[in-house]
Structures are given as C-alpha cells and as structure tokens.
Amino acid sequence: MSTFSERLREERKRLGLSQTEFAKAVGVHLNTQSRYEKGHTEPDMAYLEAISQAGVDVVYVLSGMARGFSEEEAKRPEIRRLIGGGDLWQGEFDCDFFLEVLGITKGDWEDVVRRNLRRWDSEQPSGKAIPGVVASSFSSWGPEIARASRVIGGLIESASSLDSALLSKVLEGLDEALSVRGETMPAAKKAQAVAMLYRSFKASGKVDPAMIEEAVKLALG
Incomplete structure (x- = not known):
C-alpha cells in the first residue's frame, strides 16, 4: 500500500501543480512541502485543511481509501x-x-x-x-x-472584477452624506443603496455626490 507522502505527491500532480506552485497555494515554504512529500515530516491539521481547500482529496491522502468508482x-x-x-x-x-x-x-x-x-x-x-x-x-x-x-x-x-477602490469611495460618500444629515441607515437599506450606487458609477468609474445625496433622501424617505 502506498504511503501518506506518496499519496500527497500523487494528489499534487493530479492537480497539475509543481511543488513550488502547490506550496504557495497552501501557504507553506517549499522546503516544508518537500519534507512532507519525502515523509521526513508529519503535517499538522492546519496544513490538511489548507490542502483540502486547494482541491486535495485528504481522505485519500490520509487513509489510502479508494477515491471513488471508476467509469467502468x-x-x-x-x-x-x-x-x-x-x-x-x-x-x-x-x-x-x-x-x-x-x-x-x-x-x-x-x-x-x-x-x-x-x-x-x-x-x-x-x-x-x-x-x-x-x-x-x-x-x-x-x-x-x-x-x-x-x-x-x-x-x-x-468578485475578481470588483473595483474595490470605487466601492470604498461609494461607502465613504454614503457615510459622509448620512453624517451631514445626522442620520443612520439600517444595514439592509445601506447595502441596497451601496449596490445601486456602485452599479451606477461602475461604467464611468466616477462617484457623483449629488446622486449619493439623492439616494440617501430616497432611502430615508
């Protein structure tokens, strides 16, 4: 039966990653990954959780249990x-x-x-x-x-295409408009207002204070 280190190496290769790429993906040093694959060091729970998130079949790596039924x-x-x-x-x-x-x-x-x-x-x-x-x-x-x-x-x-800088400006603008009015906004309404304003400003990439003020008026009724 294969060993833990052999199955770990097999899973890494199944994912198409080099040792360097895999080590970076799971947050360990290359030397650490190498020691795990050589059987020189036993990993901790944090490592097992990290490789599971990376797509490794940890049940198979730990137990050697067949990963599933073949197509046949x-x-x-x-x-x-x-x-x-x-x-x-x-x-x-x-x-x-x-x-x-x-x-x-x-x-x-x-x-x-x-x-x-x-x-x-x-x-x-x-x-x-x-x-x-x-x-x-x-x-x-x-x-x-x-x-x-x-x-x-x-x-x-x-999520990967989210303009975090624009989103921050929308949030700052909304908070400033509320502060000037001395008002607060329920979390659900605030989230809706931010989403609406973000979509409106996404095309130009510019924040319009007047539109934010209007959104605050509408939200507060």
Whole structure:
C-alpha cells in the first residue's frame, strides 16, 4: 500500500501543480512541502485543511481509501442507481432543483458523485466491499461542486472584477452624506443603496455626490 507522502505527491500532480506552485497555494515554504512529500515530516491539521481547500482529496491522502468508482465500475446497475440517485431522495431532497440553482449539469453532477462515493468494508461475514459515503470534514465534495457550478464560477469571476477602490469611495460618500444629515441607515437599506450606487458609477468609474445625496433622501424617505 502506498504511503501518506506518496499519496500527497500523487494528489499534487493530479492537480497539475509543481511543488513550488502547490506550496504557495497552501501557504507553506517549499522546503516544508518537500519534507512532507519525502515523509521526513508529519503535517499538522492546519496544513490538511489548507490542502483540502486547494482541491486535495485528504481522505485519500490520509487513509489510502479508494477515491471513488471508476467509469467502468459506475456502469454496474446497483452503482449506477446509487450515483444517479434513483428514488433515494424522493420526498426528501429535490436533486434536480439543487442542480438547476447551482448551474450544474446532470452529467457533471454524476461525475462528482462517482468520484466522491467510496467503498467501505461491510461487517457481514463475507466482508464484501459495498458502496458507501465517507463523512469527513476533508471531503472533496465542496471544491468539486464549486468547480462544476456555473453559478459559483460566475460569482468568483464577478468578485475578481470588483473595483474595490470605487466601492470604498461609494461607502465613504454614503457615510459622509448620512453624517451631514445626522442620520443612520439600517444595514439592509445601506447595502441596497451601496449596490445601486456602485452599479451606477461602475461604467464611468466616477462617484457623483449629488446622486449619493439623492439616494440617501430616497432611502430615508
């Protein structure tokens, strides 16, 4: 059976990262990452949490447990039904609605499920391996769903294009207008006003004090 260090190196390569890139992504020194992969040093919990966020299957790295069913195994009727959901969620969980909200295709979802379902040894006398799901704080479900989701991808893209300088000016302008009036604004209304003003100023990149004052008047009624 492979060792922790070998599986860690295997997962890093699966993600297509060099040691230098991986060390930077998880916040450790290159020498530290090298020692982990050589088995010279044991990592702490903070490191395991960091590599999980980076997309590493920590359950596999720690235990060596098979990461999921192969494409060939997934064709077996009983496993196919498990992956597809069958009638398991009827009356309890609307999988199709969940996928629609997150913008994940059925095919992508089944691929995520196939990779995350794990084998576990039955306690039956036969000891036959049967399908099961490992409950773990280091599950790769979250990162894989995020990567498959068009909605989450769009949110990340939007966040990366956010003009933080403009947003700061909008907030400062709004606070100044409220201060002059000696007024305060409920958090929910303030958030709505900031969002509206930010969208209005985004095209020009310039803040209009008169528009901020008008927004304050409208919000305060």
